[in-house]
Amino acid sequence: MPADTTAPSGSGRTVLDARDISRALTRIAHEILERNKGAADLVLLGIPSRGVPLARRIAAKIDAVEGVDIPVGSLDVTMYRDDLRMRPARTLMPTDIPPGGIDGKTVVLVDDVLFSGRTIRAALDAMNDIGRPRSVRLAVLVDRGHRELPIRADFVGKNLPTSLVEKVAVRLEEFDGSDAVMISGGSAEGEESA
Amino acid sequence: MNRHLLSTGDLTRDDAELILETAEELRSLADRPIKKLPALRGRTVVNLFFEDSTRTRISFEAAAKRLSADVINFAAKGSSLSKGESLKDTALTLEAMGADAVVIRHWASGAPHLLANSGWVRSSVVNAGDGTHEHPTQALLDAFTMWRHLGNLDGRRIAIVGDVLHSRVARSNALLLRTLGAEVTLVAPPTLLPVGVESWDAETSYDLDSVLPKSDAVMMLRVQRERMNAAFFPTQREYSRRYGLDARRMAMLQDHTLVMHPGPMIRGMEITADVADSDRSVIVEQVTNGVAVRMAVLYLLLSGNESETGRTTDAGPTEATTDTDGAQS
Numbered sequence: 062m063p064a065d066t067t068a069p070s071g072s073g074r075t076v077l078d079a080r081d082i083s084r085a086l087t088r089i090a091h092e093i094l095e096r097n098k099g100a101a102d103l104v105l106l107g108i109p110s111r112g113v114p115l116a117r118r119i120a121a122k123i124d125a126v127e128g129v130d131i132p133v134g135s136l137d138v139t140m141y142r143d144d145l146r147m148r149p150a151r152t153l154m155p156t157d158i159p160p161g162g163i164d165g166k167t168v169v170l171v172d173d174v175l176f177s178g179r180t181i182r183a184a185l186d187a188m189n190d191i192g193r194p195r196s197v198r199l200a201v202l203v204d205r206g207h208r209e210l211p212i213r214a215d216f217v218g219k220n221l222p223t224s225l226v227e228k229v230a231v232r233l234e235e236f237d238g239s240d241a242v243m244i245s246g247g248s249a250e251g252e253e254s255a
Numbered sequence: 256m257n258r259h260l261l262s263t264g265d266l267t268r269d270d271a272e273l274i275l276e277t278a279e280e281l282r283s284l285a286d287r288p289i290k291k292l293p294a295l296r297g298r299t300v301v302n303l304f305f306e307d308s309t310r311t312r313i314s315f316e317a318a319a320k321r322l323s324a325d326v327i328n329f330a331a332k333g334s335s336l337s338k339g340e341s342l343k344d345t346a347l348t349l350e351a352m353g354a355d356a357v358v359i360r361h362w363a364s365g366a367p368h369l370l371a372n373s374g375w376v377r378s379s380v381v382n383a384g385d386g387t388h389e390h391p392t393q394a395l396l397d398a399f400t401m402w403r404h405l406g407n408l409d410g411r412r413i414a415i416v417g418d419v420l421h422s423r424v425a426r427s428n429a430l431l432l433r434t435l436g437a438e439v440t441l442v443a444p445p446t447l448l449p450v451g452v453e454s455w456d457a458e459t460s461y462d463l464d465s466v467l468p469k470s471d472a473v474m475m476l477r478v479q480r481e482r483m484n485a486a487f488f489p490t491q492r493e494y495s496r497r498y499g500l501d502a503r504r505m506a507m508l509q510d511h512t513l514v515m516h517p518g519p520m521i522r523g524m525e526i527t528a529d530v531a532d533s534d535r536s537v538i539v540e541q542v543t544n545g546v547a548v549r550m551a552v553l554y555l556l557l558s559g560n561e562s563e564t565g566r567t568t569d570a571g572p573t574e575a576t577t578d579t580d581g582a583q584s
Contacts, residue, residue, distance in 0.1 A: 137280065140292040140322075140554075150256070150555045152273065153280035158287075190289040 073230065073245030077219055082202065082240045085218030086115065089200050090122035092216050097167055100129040102195070104163055106136045108172040108184055109154035114235040115202060116171035132159030136170070136191075138183035158191055168194040169216075173231040175201040178212035203242055205229050256555050259371045259380040263391045263431035271434055275399050277551035278544070284321060285543065294558050295324035298355040303345070304383070305331045305361040310518055310542065311383050311393070315358045318549035324557075327354070342366060346375035354378045356557055364388035364423075379556045387421050387449075387482065393517050394427035396548040398435060400541050401472050404513055409436035414466045415457075416442040417476030417498060417525050420449045421483070424517045425476060429457045442466050444498065446487040463498055464507065472513040475500055475525045491524060501527040505535065513537050 077085065097103055100123055107116030113135045120133045137154040139145075170184055181199060188194065200216035205223040219242070223229060227246040234240050256270050266274075284290055300319040302312050312328065319326045329349075331337055336345060342361075349357055356379045359367050364386030371380035384390040398408065405411055413432055419425045419441050429439045439457040441448065452459055460466050467473065478494065488494045495501075500514065508514075514526075514536045522528045531538060 140294040145294060145558050150558045153277050155280060156283060186293070190291065191287060 073228070073243035075241050076221060076244050077203075077242035079234075079240035082218070082242065085202060086118050087122050089216045089218060090119050090126065093119070093169055093198070093200065094123060094127060096198070096215070100127045100131050102166045103131045104159060104161070104166045104168050104194075105131060105133045106158075106163075106168055106170055106184075106188075107133065108170060108180060109135050109137055110236065111173040111231055111233055112171045114233050115173060115200075116169075119169075119171060119200065132161055134159045136184055136187055138180055138187050141183035141186040143179060143183065156187075156191075163188065163192040163194045165193070165195050167196050167198065169198045169200050171200045173202050173233075174229050175199070175204045175212075175214050175217075176207055176229075178208045178210035181212050182210050202231060203229060258556065259367075259382075260391050260552055260556060261367050261371055261380065261382045262389050263394045263427045263434070264389075266391075266431065266434060268434050268436075271395070271398070271431060274395055274548065274551050274555060275402055277555060278395075278399050278547040279403075281550045281554070282544065282547040284550075285546070290321055291323060292321060293323050294554055295319070295322040295355075298324045298557055299327065299353060300324045300356045300358060300553065300557075301327045301329055301349050301352075301354040301378075302383075303329045303349070303357055303359045305336060305359075305363075305366070306384070307332075308360050308384065310545075311360060311390075314542070314545040315381075315383060315392075315549050315553075317546045318553055319356075321546070322550055322553055324355075324553070327352070342370065343373070343375055346370055346373070350376045350378070356381060356553060358383045360384045362386055381552060381556065384423055386423065387426075388423050389427045390423040390517075391427050391431070392545070392549050392552060393424050394431040395552065396541060396545040397424075397428055397474065397515060397517065398431050399548050400515065400537050400544050401437075401513065402435075403544070404537065405471055405511070407436075408432065411437045411471040412440065412469055413437050414440045414442055414463075414470040414473045415476065416463060416466075416473060416500070418447050418478045418487075419443045419452070419476065420447045420487070421479040422476045424474075426455075428474065429455050433457070440466050440470070442498070444488055444494070463500075463504065467504055467507045468509070470508070470512055472515060473500065473508065474515040474517070475520070476517070477519060477521060478524055495524055499525050499527065500530050502529050505530050505533065508535070515541060517541070 105116040105120050107113035116133050120131050124130055135155055135157045137156040139151050139153050198215040201214045202218040203221050204214055204217045205221045207225060227244055230243045232239055232241045257265055302315055304312055316326050358381045359370055360383040366385050367380050367382035382389055382391055415425050432439050433456050441457050441459045442463050448459060516538045520526055522531060
């Protein structure tokens with residue numbers, strides 16, 4: 062990553078393009094398999110909205126390597142957020158647990174950006190009400206730092222050092238028509254980061 | 256969304272669709288081993304019931320408990336309410352106890368409006384049925400049931416059949432279904448249609464047989480004998496023959512048409528047992544959906560209003576009210 066400090070405001074600067082994202086997800090898929098010693102008992106749970114297509118893509122890549130179709134689901138954490146009562150009511154997203162459930166499985170949570178860690182804390186709570194996995198791992202496309210809780214990712218697509226005022230936006234084909242990770246804001250804008 | 260749910264007429268199409276979509280996500284909770292979400296932990300919901308009701312109260316209670324709220328049931332029988340306490344004093348008591356939401360069922364039309372707009376309580380008020388006026392959560396669960404089976408309600412034809420005059424369900428449904436784009440036909444004997452029904456934006460008919468073949472859902476209403484102080488039809492038998500749903504009439508329906516009833520139903524009066532137990536009947540599903548819809552309503556009204564719209568900053572008149580005197584603040 063070149064140290065480009067003159068970020069154009071508004072549009073943002075692309076830090077990962079579609080090919081970078083694909084390569085990062087391929088590597089994550091391999092790392093998951095390596096760590097798990099195969100695809101046995103794996104379940105991928107994406108955190109809506111953008112974690113879900115990422116989980117599907119990782120599953121497709123695992124399928125391409127191992128020839129195993131591993132279960133993919135989605136886990137909405139809205140009701141478990143710690144800032145629920147500070148903000149206007151949020152729209153709920155689907156929670157869709159694969160038919161085999163998660164009891165005794167190795168669950169890999171998948172999200173787009175790891176930031177404060179609060180979403181992941183909420184996800185761990187949400188999972189607690191659904192079952193008891195043998196272990197839980199975390200895969201993220203981008204880790205932008207600034208953790209507020211003792212949480213770390215097991216599989217990271219890209220470590221992206223950011224300042225708190227910057228905004229990281231993940232665009233995915235499924236929602237936005239194209240794949241990219243953009244960074245915008247910076248010192249010029251006083252905009253609060255997501 | 257407003258801070259209160261008093262009438263389905265207050266809901267915009269966006270509000271109504273948000274409630275239905277939220278209910279859809281909450282419905283899956285019933286299939287999970289742990290049927291609880293922490294969203295309203297530490298909040299207090301008071302069920303204030305001045306009129307007997309089993310299913311609505313239980314449904315609200317289940318909904319609030321599944322969202323981890325504390326529930327206080329306050330029924331008229333055996334409480335200070337039966338000793339002649341006024342609504343105002345009851346409301347002040349609830350306020351002093353720190354209720355975050357009051358679910359009120361009252362025999363007087365307009366009691367929830369009074370409670371919400373009087374300034375007696377700061378909590379959200381949910382109308383769980385007031386007199387012959389409205390019953391918004393019932394209408395929402397009916398719409399939710401139709402929406403799940405029929406998809407988008409735009410242009411769908413819904414027949415509401417029976418005692419429209421005494422039915423708060425009919426009014427709430429007619430308003431909400433119009434908002435969602437459906438066409439409503441009220442079918443009843445002339446004596447059981449309310450005065451001013453022309454202004455309801457719904458068709459009316461006295462002839463059930465002509466309405467049934469083109470309906471996408473048929474909602475049967477209970478004949479509310481406890482509210483009848485005069486003769487509205489000659490005999491029960493004649494009413495059943497002209498306005499009851501039986502196997503012969505069910506055969507006239509389209510294949511996808513739903514048969515609904517808000518309950519409690521009187522088998523043999525407005526609906527026969529074989530119709531109520533048939534495959535088209537979604538009456539039991541309506542009850543299941545009731546919990547999900549009420550969870551959605553409580554979630555949307557209560558979560559996040561602590562610092563934003565309600566509790567701490569509501570010195571002035573709320574956005575919901577246009578008819579308060581405004582001289583308070």
